[in-house]
Amino acid sequence: MSPRSAAANEELRRRSRERLLQATVELVAERGYEATTLADIADRAGAARGLVSYYFPGKRQLLQSAVHRLMHRELSAALEREPRTTDGHELLARAIDTILGLARDRPLLMRTHMAGILQAEGFIQCPEQQRLAFLLRDTVTRYGSEDPDADYRLLRALLMGSVVAVLLPGAPMPVERLRSELFQRYGLAWELGAPPGERPPGERPRAGG
Numbered sequence: 001m002s003p004r005s006a007a008a009n010e011e012l013r014r015r016s017r018e019r020l021l022q023a024t025v026e027l028v029a030e031r032g033y034e035a036t037t038l039a040d041i042a043d044r045a046g047a048a049r050g051l052v053s054y055y056f057p058g059k060r061q062l063l064q065s066a067v068h069r070l071m072h073r074e075l076s077a078a079l080e081r082e083p084r085t086t087d088g089h090e091l092l093a094r095a096i097d098t099i100l101g102l103a104r105d106r107p108l109l110m111r112t113h114m115a116g117i118l119q120a121e122g123f124i125q126c127p128e129q130q131r132l133a134f135l136l137r138d139t140v141t142r143y144g145s146e147d148p149d150a151d152y153r154l155l156r157a158l159l160m161g162s163v164v165a166v167l168l169p170g171a172p173m174p175v176e177r178l179r180s181e182l183f184q185r186y187g188l189a190w191e192l193g194a195p196p197g198e199r200p201p202g203e204r205p206r207a208g209g
Helices: 006-031 037-044 050-055 059-080 088-105 107-117 126-144 150-169 173-188
Strands: none
Touching: 006 050, 006 059, 006 107, 037 050, 037 059, 037 107, 037 150, 059 088, 059 107, 088 126, 088 150, 088 173, 107 150, 126 150, 126 173, 150 173
16 A cells, blocks of 8 residues: 555644544533543544644643634634625624624533633634634725724624623623624624624614614
């Protein structure tokens, strides 16, 4: 049997890494962070335990990469779904709805992710995070930003704050209210994106929206 090419080996490594990231998301969502071990993740991914350490320096870094992968995949799917559009307002609405939707639908996973970011390791700049950043920056560019770098960072901060507000134990805020505030800030009509229901009571409809 002839040895595999460099391209084939690279593809195998990519697939192994993807399986580890997917297994991490699944297990932490099912069991929580503390109850999930690196051995569990390797077993779920069908990979050798040493492969986890080869790709990631620790469990916290692995989780951040896994959640950022989930976020950029969900965001990419939302931005490209039918009907396809180049309208910047619609794309920004889809981006906001995607991130708020993850907080609503995957609370344990997203709460664990946010807690990790606020710990000593901080915000990890991994390839998955960079893909997410590219999508969000491109979205604010299409929205019409004259300073995409600064406006991307502001959007990221607003979304992170909203996710924390949705997940705050004992005092969560409704997704609808947070969405309304973000949409009003960016001048987006409630009907754009994927509206979660009726407008919250007391919201002022945007002119023309």
